[in-house]
Amino acid sequence: MRHVLVTGSAGGIGAAIAARFAADGARLTLSDYRADELSATADALRTEHGVEVAELPGDLADASFAEGLVDRAGRLDVLVNAAGIYPATPLLEMTAQAWDRVQDVNVRAALLTTVAFGRQGGSGSVVNISSGAATRARPGAAHYATSKAALEMLTKACAVELGAHGIRVNAVSPGFVTVDSPANPVTEAYAAAVSVNPLGRRGLPVDIAEAVYWLAGEHAAWITGAVLRVDGGSTAGAPSLPLHWDGETAVQQGSLEGQLHA
Template structure:
């Protein structure tokens, strides 16, 4: 039921971190994967090489998703390469830290353009070529519980959750399912050294007592793209090790 052989997936922001984990997991399940990147050409090429070394099919495609028409061009490139598009994972995003008082409007717009508008544009473009299939937005638990310095980021992620519900409503007649995955704190190399107090607070708060991994997020995406989720749409799947159940008082 998790075999995606014969399908084609586009993962935006797939040159590293969570996006890389999603691309690798979809390739492992048999999907041909379009690895989108903006500036990480070398990292994207490494993801493609890793997939191909395991016998999978992948291609790296560059696009600035904030540019007019870029999402449409990207989707056309994917279909030109793979012949179809079955799954879109809107993972591209940025996460700057900037206090709300004094936040420049340019900073606000940059975060919303990258994290929210790109998903809107890519979803719209993908839906025009998809025959059924799955669209998955990578949101965040900050969509429901903001962190200091993340007013723009949290707002964008909250809007992603609502966009998925709205898109599920309007694209359902075409057989296209739209959902979000909201990760908690995902580990990366050096995180414990860069933010030791935050990592320790997270471990204490999470019932499963660990940080998440890109594979944890990728597995949730794989489920939503698979035949196991053919009646799941408009849903926000929280992947946080249970931290949202921790009392906040």
């Protein structure tokens, strides 16, 4: 039976990840700063799956809490760093405090938990939750986009140093996922603008959970330092853009090119 620690697991993607491991009979330790919601999630998993679930509520921006989280959880097989915050802060309103809190939760906490996981000894798997914002900035998200870009490089750096210890470190980068989260609310206007993709639907927390579960398991045993983009194909391109020539011009040009290559 694997022991899995999932941060940011009171709801949304983190809760879905916890549920996927619970369905496999894993022993779980869940952490989130929202203690009441965390308890509700843990109770639901115990009832539905009959698994052992421990709760460690706390704020990952507190370095001492983040550093001690893994040791408090006990010997782990899988660590999932799903906790993340994405406040909207226009660049000219950015403060050191606002910047630091996002970096502390989204990057430093993942570093500290991964280091503690490595120090436990033995093999295992770490999966970090990144974002498409790691490669594409947007207004109000300078701190968030920077944190996710840093998290992806942290994933690679940890994979390089921990591979010799039998620990794999990977990341899953979700596209837009429908999550009703009071901690990280988004407007419908924003959701509509960023959720266009070749597969034609918004992501669900379970889409991300399945990817995390696979990366953490034996079928991905030779994968480390990878970033798996689970985004409906939005990274591949924008299907909503029109042809850069109108249809008639494109047909004519295609005919001309065919003649030239004949």
